Amino acid sequence: MNLSSFLDKIRTSGQPQPTFxxxxxxxxxxWRVCELLLPPEYAQEVRRDLEExxxxxxxxxxxxxxxxxxxxxRLVQFNAVGNxxxxxxxxxxxxxxKAESARLGIxxxxxxxxxxxxxxxxxxMRLVLYSASSGMFGCPLAMTDGAARVxxxxxxxxxxFFTKEMDEALEHFISRDPxxxxxxxxxxxxxxxxxxxxxxxxxIAFHTKDNEYRLFGFKWFTSATDSEIALVLARIxxxxxxxxxxxPLSLFFVNVRNSKGELNNIEIVRLKDKLGxxxxxxxxLFLKGTQATLxxxxxxxxxxxxxxxxxxxxxxxxxxxxxxxKILILAKDFAxxxxxxGKAAIEQSLHRRTLSDLExxxxxxxxxxxxxxxxxxxxxxxxxxxxxxxxxxxxxMIPVLKLYTAKEGIRVVSEGIECFGGLGYIExxxxxxxxxxVLVTSxxxxxxNVLCYDLLRVLRSPDGRTYFEIFASYIRLKLxxxxxxxxxxxxxxxxxxxxxxxxxxxxxxxDFAMDLIEAEKITPIEERRLREVAYMFxxxxxxxxxxxxxxxxxxxxxxxxxxxxxxxxxxxxxxxxKPEGDExxxxxxxxxxxx
Numbered sequence: 310m311n312l313s314s315f316l317d318k319i320r321t322s323g324q325p326q327p328t329f330x331x332x333x334x335x336x337x338x339x340w341r342v343c344e345l346l347l348p349p350e351y352a353q354e355v356r357r358d359l360e361e362x363x364x365x366x367x368x369x370x371x372x373x374x375x376x377x378x379x380x381x382x383r384l385v386q387f388n389a390v391g392n393x394x395x396x397x398x399x400x401x402x403x404x405x406x407k408a409e410s411a412r413l414g415i416x417x418x419x420x421x422x423x424x425x426x427x428x429x430x431x432x433x434m435r436l437v438l439y440s441a442s443s444g445m446f447g448c449p450l451a452m453t454d455g456a457a458r459v460x461x462x463x464x465x466x467x468x469x470f471f472t473k474e475m476d477e478a479l480e481h482f483i484s485r486d487p488x489x490x491x492x493x494x495x496x497x498x499x500x501x502x503x504x505x506x507x508x509x510x511x512x513i514a515f516h517t518k519d520n521e522y523r524l525f526g527f528k529w530f531t532s533a534t535d536s537e538i539a540l541v542l543a544r545i546x547x548x549x550x551x552x553x554x555x556x557p558l559s560l561f562f563v564n565v566r567n568s569k570g571e572l573n574n575i576e577i578v579r580l581k582d583k584l585g586x587x588x589x590x591x592x593x594l595f596l597k598g599t600q601a602t603l604x605x606x607x608x609x610x611x612x613x614x615x616x617x618x619x620x621x622x623x624x625x626x627x628x629x630x631x632x633x634x635k636i637l638i639l640a641k642d643f644a645x646x647x648x649x650x651g652k653a654a655i656e657q658s659l660h661r662r663t664l665s666d667l668e669x670x671x672x673x674x675x676x677x678x679x680x681x682x683x684x685x686x687x688x689x690x691x692x693x694x695x696x697x698x699x700x701x702x703x704x705x706m707i708p709v710l711k712l713y714t715a716k717e718g719i720r721v722v723s724e725g726i727e728c729f730g731g732l733g734y735i736e737x738x739x740x741x742x743x744x745x746x747v748l749v750t751s752x753x754x755x756x757x758n759v760l761c762y763d764l765l766r767v768l769r770s771p772d773g774r775t776y777f778e779i780f781a782s783y784i785r786l787k788l789x790x791x792x793x794x795x796x797x798x799x800x801x802x803x804x805x806x807x808x809x810x811x812x813x814x815x816x817x818x819x820d821f822a823m824d825l826i827e828a829e830k831i832t833p834i835e836e837r838r839l840r841e842v843a844y845m846f847x848x849x850x851x852x853x854x855x856x857x858x859x860x861x862x863x864x865x866x867x868x869x870x871x872x873x874x875x876x877x878x879x880x881x882x883x884x885x886x887k888p889e890g891d892e893x894x895x896x897x898x899x900x901x902x903x904x
Contacts, residue, residue, distance in 0.1 A: 324732055325646035327639040327740075329371060332438050333363035335638045338672055343434050345861050346679060351424055355431055362413060362435050366442035370409065371739075374444030376402030377588035378742055382535075384580045384592070395577040397535055397590055406446035408487035415439060415447075416454045420461070420483045429686030433627055433678060440624075440631035445589040445746055448753075449492040449533035451624030455617030456493035456540050457482040459560075462616065463604060470520060470604045475562060478538050494539035494565070495621070496594065497614075498530035504759045507611060510558055512543040512596060514603075522561060523574075524599040534577065534592040539563045540617070541601060542610045557608030561601035574598040585745030618754065619703075622711040623685060625754050626678050629718030632747040633671040636725035639740065640664060643729055654728075663728070667721050669873045674714050676854040677847065681710050698779055705776040706850060708755070708763040713847035715750035716757060722747045761839035764846070765825065773826050780850075781819055787853035788812050790860055804859070804868045807875040811852040814880040818845045821882060837891070841882055848878045 310318070333340055343359070344352055380400035388394050410416070419432045440447040460479045463471040481491035501509035512526025524543050531539070541563050544556035567573055578593040605613035641664060644655040654660050684703040722744050726733035733740045751757055767773060788808055821842060825835060855874055859867040 325643065327643035327646075327729065327732075327738075329367050329442075329635065329639055330642065331360075331363045331367045332634055332638060333359050335642070336634055338668075339437070339634065339675065341862070342672075342676060342679065342858065345858065346430060346683065347427060351427060351431075355424070355434070358431075359434060359438060362438045365409065365413065366438050370406070370439070370442040370444070373402040373405045373409070374442055374588065374742075375739055376400055377406065377444040378402075378739070381587045382580060382590035384577055386577070393576070395572055395575075397577070399535060399590065400588070402444060403446070403588060403590075406444050407490060407492070410443070410446055410450055411485055411487045411490035413439070414485045415450050416457065417483045417485050419454060420457065426687050426690040427683070429689065430679060430683040432686075433623060433682035436624065436627035437631045437634060437675065437678070440628040441635040441743065441746075442631075445586045447624060447628055448586065448589055449494070449536055451621045452495040452533060452536070452540075452617075453482050453491070453493045454624065455495065455614075455620040456538065458620050459540065459604070459613065459617050468604075470602075472602065474564075474602075475604070478562075481537070491537040492533055492535075494531055494533045494536040495617070496528040496531045496539045496541045496563075498528065500527060500529045503530060504755060506542055507558065510542050510544065511554060512541065513552060513554075513556075514543040514545045514559065514561065514601065515549065516545070517600075520603040522601050522603060524561065524563070524596045524601045526596045527578075528594040528596065530581065530591065531594050532586075532589055532591045534580075534590040534594070537565055539565055540604075540614070541596075541599075542614070543601075545603075545607055558610035559603060559607050560605035560610035560613040562604045563599060563601045573600055584748060585742075586749050587745075619685065619707055622707055622754050623678075623682055625750050626674075626681070626710050626714040629714040629747060629750045630671070630674050630678050632718050632743055632750075633667075633674060633721045633725075636722045636740075636743055637664070637667060637671055640667075640725050640728040643732075660728070663724070665873070666877060667724060669870055669877060670717055670721050672870055673851040673855060673874055674717050676858065677710055677851050678714060680850075680854055681706060701772070701776045701779045702783060705764075705767050705780055706846065708760040708767070709843050709846045709850070711754060712751070712757045712760040712843055718747045718750055719744075757840065757843075761843050764843055765831070765839060768822060768825050769831075774823075777819070777822050777826065780846075781815065784815055784849055784853045787856050788815070790857065803872055807872050808856065810875050810880050811849060811856075814845065815849050817881060818842070818849060821845075838882065844879070845882070848874075848880070 340356070340359070343355065347355055377400045380402065382400070382403070383398040385396040385398060386393060414421075415435065418435065419429055422428065424431045436447065457479055460471070460475050460482075464476065464479065478491060481489055482493065484490050497503055497506050499509055499511055501511070503509070512524055512528065514522040514524050516522055522545070524541060526543065528541070541561045542558045543561055544554060545559050546553060546556065564573055565575065574597050576595040576597060578595055581591040581593070583591060641655070644660060644664065645653060647654045649657065655664075681703065684699050688700045688703055726740060726744055729738070729740060732738055735741075755763065767776060788811060821838070825831065825842070828835065852871065852874060855867070855871040859871050
């Protein structure tokens with residue numbers, strides 16, 4: 310090779326490009342789990358449907374997302390002559406995502422009935438394939454699905470708050486027609502934060518007539534600013550002379566624009582400059598007499614949004630799991646092409662071990678999400694005799710699902726990016742976007758600590774003991790199913806040993822949970838352990854699902870997945886936790902007095 314040829318070679322050659330293949334093809338575990346969870350009569354139809362979503366995720370949806378990432382939303386506040394117009398400029402990719410979400414029926418499927426009580430399960434199977442390639446359009450869809458759930462509840466109960474206008478909005482929310490789809494915002498977070506809406510909300514409402522009100526306030530973090538509708542929390546006031554910020558919260562239905570297309574007495578203060586989710590328009594909004602309709606009993610706003618929060622937490626988890634799936638598909642593809650130390654990276658034992666550990670984490674989290682979506686669907690459509698147990702298990706575990714999948718999603722994607730070396734750090738590879746966007750999952754709909762307190766509230770509620778007993782019975786059944794039905798226990802001795810580890814962990818979790826349930830007051834040490842408790846709930850729940858999977862599939866790979874799950878996770882509580890240690894380690898600086 311002469312110098313000219315050598316220079317041409319080093320100029321034009323490079324590392325192999327990782328390919329994001331259709332997830333249902335590249336991830337056979339995904340479909341195997343779906344098939345086991347579905348009744349046989351639905352499998353063929355669902356497979357065809359998932360293949361179409363999967364193909365779109367790998368092709369046009371990924372293209373739309375790349376375009377939306379390159380061309381983020383912009384705000385034009387004034388026109389040439391100085392009039393305020395607050396015009397949002399959105400990328401073509403973002404607009405195409407909206408149309409495609411309708412065509413694919415991402416929200417609509419949750420309200421159709423072809424799969425009966427498995428409707429939600431199928432919907433979240435689709436979301437795992439869709440979300441990480443949606444350019445964060447899954448965010449407004451989550452809020453739209455939650456709003457649809459609220460409005461449908463009003464409609465079914467023949468609530469006096471439900472109007473023809475809301476019925477029209479509901480039809481738009483669940484439409485499969487790209488020309489008719491609407492989305493909904495969820496305007497809760499204000500300047501004082503969003504985790505504690507009961508105490509931080511300063512938006513106020515004044516009655517005008519019937520159920521109509523005018524809203525005044527500052528919504529500090531409103532995603533999907535381009536939505537047609539928003540659900541808003543505010544405090545109803547008696548008069549304008551004495552503002553009462555202790556008034557309980559009520560829920561309102563807001564048309565973002567009027568019939569002329571003008572903003573409904575809303576000022577877009579600015580768009581947020583965010584670490585991730587850059588494709589998504591997120592804004593600060595000033596409400597200056599925004600016309601709104603009351604849709605909850607006065608002072609019952611937080612109660613009215615509780616089911617909406619369940620939906621959005623499921624979507625949040627779906628994005629985390631979808632991100633894990635996407636980074637693993639890319640990492641495994643790259644490892645099969647990348648040659649290092651004389652052989653493909655996938656043939657390096659240490660790298661294969663890294664990928665297999667990440668794969669186990671993804672599999673456990675996928676099962677957790679799909680089981681929870683199945684429980685949610687059953688609680689929506691099952692008979693009254695069975696709904697109590699499913700609802701109890703879902704209510705106990707939904708904060709755990711959200712916090713656990715978010716933290717695991719961030720961990721898996723971060724480690725996954727390392728599998729590409731420097732290529733994973735280059736923006737034009739589109740790989741950094743996966744990490745930036747998954748980071749929001751531990752913040753949106755409650756941070757990890759906030760969700761730990763939610764779990765604590767459930768345990769200490771009047772039904773807390775019953776909830777835990779249902780959980781423990783559910784897990785014990787799964788722990789016993791394989792051991793007492795397998796005819797050759799000696800051949801699966803490592804599996805049995807792993808089951809014993811989880812059984813002991815469940816006993817330890819029960820002791821600690823009962824202490825929390827029965828305690829007159831939670832001590833600082835118990836409070837400090839809430840993350841440990843939440844993680845133990847997740848680890849034990851997922852272990853139960855992996856055991857059932859291994860029993861139903863009878864495959865060695867599924868037994869090994871369970872064994873590895875037990876190997877990789879923590880199964881006992883920390884024995885020593887000195888409360889004074891936190892005070893020493895977290896040294897909060899005191900303000901220095903001015904001279």
